[in-house]
Amino acid sequence: MRRVQIALALLLFAALACGEVSTSTPSSTLDTSAPGAALPEAPLTIAIEYGIFGVAEAYIPTGVTYAKPQLVFGIWGNLEPEPGEWHWEPLDALVAEYQAAGFRGQQILLTAESPWASKVPVGLFAQVDTFPKDEHIDDYENFIRSVVERYDGDGVDDMPGLLYPIHEYGIEREFTAYWPGSAEDYVRLLRIAYPVIHEADPEAVVMQAALLLIDIFDGAPDAAEISRRWQVSRINRSLDENLTVIAACDAYDVLDFHSLGDYSEIPPTTAWIREQLQAFDCGEVPIWIGDCFSMSGLVGYGSIPAHPTTEATVDQVIDLLRAVADSRDPDHETATSWLRAEMSIGLVRKIVVSAGENLAGINIGNLEDWASGAVAADKALVPMMGSSMFMGMTDTTITQRRPGGPLPYSGHMWSQARTAGDARPAFYALQLVMDQIGSYSTVEKLDLGENVWAYRFETPQGPVWVLWLDDGELYLPDMERPNVAVTLNVEADQIQITWTPTQVGQTEPESRGVTVSDNACTFDLGLTPLFISIVD
Known part of the structure; x- marks a missing residue:
């Protein structure tokens, strides 16, 4: 379901990316000592996502120095669109921009999706299976090895101008919504990639494809309600599938989950994950929120309320978010001001609670709105995407500049640079967090x-x-x-x-x-x- 909702939004977004679209409201020496090494020493690494062209310098004043690039840059088809034909320019340019701005750590997700190597490539009517064909398993290993070797900073086949080594990698995007195959197939892929990464970079840290458990732990339910939700979940994969991934702790170093709901889901989600890790004798595995909205999505997946929205308030929430989408709506300014405040409040709460749960890291989004700017279409998408459409921490404008050239396979809109405009309250909230507790010890x-x-x-x-x-x-x-x-x-x-x-x-x-x-x-x-x- 989440794949469908994001795909619909991106089709609209892409339609406007050919022009300049505003989403506003009224060669160097490698520093191998930099904290790009495996899990930084700070108790909680605070990062921003998803890294896009043109805005890195704008986010440095927040005090954050760690970023997760937009996911399309790690897709196999964008890096090797044809066998042996490597297109490093887009990812190199993005890495270079963020490092030059002062981001010393980056976390890259690698995806097996390929137009020539996947069993069933992405298509309009195909039952997609991105697992590599048997005859291309070696090619997949080479893809993983080549990326890790390029950014490890060891002086061998490194990216020209690399300033800081990159040691953190995720294998595939979110398991819940983006992995098209079975849990068993995913674990098989993870176990192929894991030793290759560590062979190429002994300092590497590997994250599994993230678990999205919002409809299980949304609103911090009690144990009986959690058990009931596992039986009726409309969004999630089955309990057994999630447990299959968690149990494969021999093939990941950090466990990744996504927090797209209210901050109150973080403590029960973390507690449940740690219980499963203990049950599988995994030991002390660091936990990282690899994708985090600054606040609850409020509504999504077809008008399903997300805490603190309820069935009684969901229609009011949808009306408010539609007013945000439409600058001509008489409630636009009121609704927008309310949403900006909720983002700022939610961002602080999520980071602080994550620190309190002793998590290893949190990637806070977003760097731009996901609304297309086509008012009628955006209003129609509100019940599917909720507040996530408007979560940019700054205004942005899409330009025609492509610092790394075009992406050869997919996600073409993200090859275009943005220009950052006015910062929103959540930006300054993040700045306050970093100033006040960014270097805490306990x-x-x-x-x-x-x-x-x-x-x-x-x-x-x-x-x-x-x-x-x-x-x-x-x-x-x-x-x-x-x-x-x-x-x-x-x-x-x-x-x-x-x-x-x-x-x-x-x-x-x-x-x-x-x-x-x-x-x-x-x-x-x-x-x-x-x-x-x-x-x-």
Whole structure:
């Protein structure tokens, strides 16, 4: 189903990519010491996705230095469209742009899809099977080996001008929606690729094709509800298929799952995955959220509500998102401002909770909107794609420039460079996260009362607390938002409270000093995350 919804959107997006489309609203020395090596030392690597041409420099001010390129650049058919005919220029150019801008780590997903080597290549009416034909297994191994060797930074057959080595690779895109075959076939492919990668680069880290478990853990259900959902899932693969992939931990180093729902799905998803890893004697496997919307998609897959949207509010949500799509709608500005604020709030919550769950990394999207700009078509797609259509952290314009030339096989629109426009609140929220807790060493979850999410981070500058209120409800525009009085014990004379920026046009967060009495401070806490630090 997700393949269908994305495909429909991309057809519209591609139709406009031939011109300049705006999605706005009113040779060097290799640095082998850089943190491109296997899992960086920071407890949680915060990355952006999906890397596209033209915007790398625009995102450096966020403080993020790790990126995941757009997935089409790792498709076999785009790198070797004909046997022995290599087209390195697009991927090389993208890697070079991000490295030159200051991104020292990148994570590349490699996909077996090939017009000449796949058993049943992608076609309009074909039952696709991208697993390599038997006679092309050696060619697949060579494809994997060639990519890893080109970017490992060992001085042998490296990309010209490579600044930092790339050591992180995923094998295939999301298992749930994008792998067309069986779980057993996927594991077979993974076990072919894994030793080849490690032979080519002993420092490599391999991620399996990600699990998407949103309709199982959406809204943090209890155990009985989780069991029921496995039986009736409309989006997911079966429990057995997911377990087959998890059990293959001899062929991956990091487990990848996707978080396209509300942040509250992250703790139960992580707990369940760790239970399965333990059951399969996999040991301590790092977990990475390889694809993360900044907020809940709210609705998708044909008007299915996603927490905190409910059946009672789904029609209102669809109307609001359609107003975002249509600048002539009388509710456009209200709906857009509301959505931008929700993105900013959700982004902070997702990163903080991921840190609290001791995850290895999180890739935060998106770098551009997925709406096509064709208003009628975009409005029609809202029930399928929800808020994901409008999740760009900046305005962007598609240009005619192709820094790496055309992609020879698929995803042609992503060969075109973008121009970044105005940054949105989520951009500044990401900047605030990196400034406040980007270099933390430890994190502890606190109990400060019902519906209060609170974490204490230890950073080089001292402790930082991040808190917000969440009663599980969806607050639409013009609804009164709750707040509660919270008391924080802190040994200091004064603290600084900084609120996550949520307003369109707001480039700096609101911040104020508060005097502490008797090592305790009481303040009002609402839905917007706030950061608290000690004033020396």
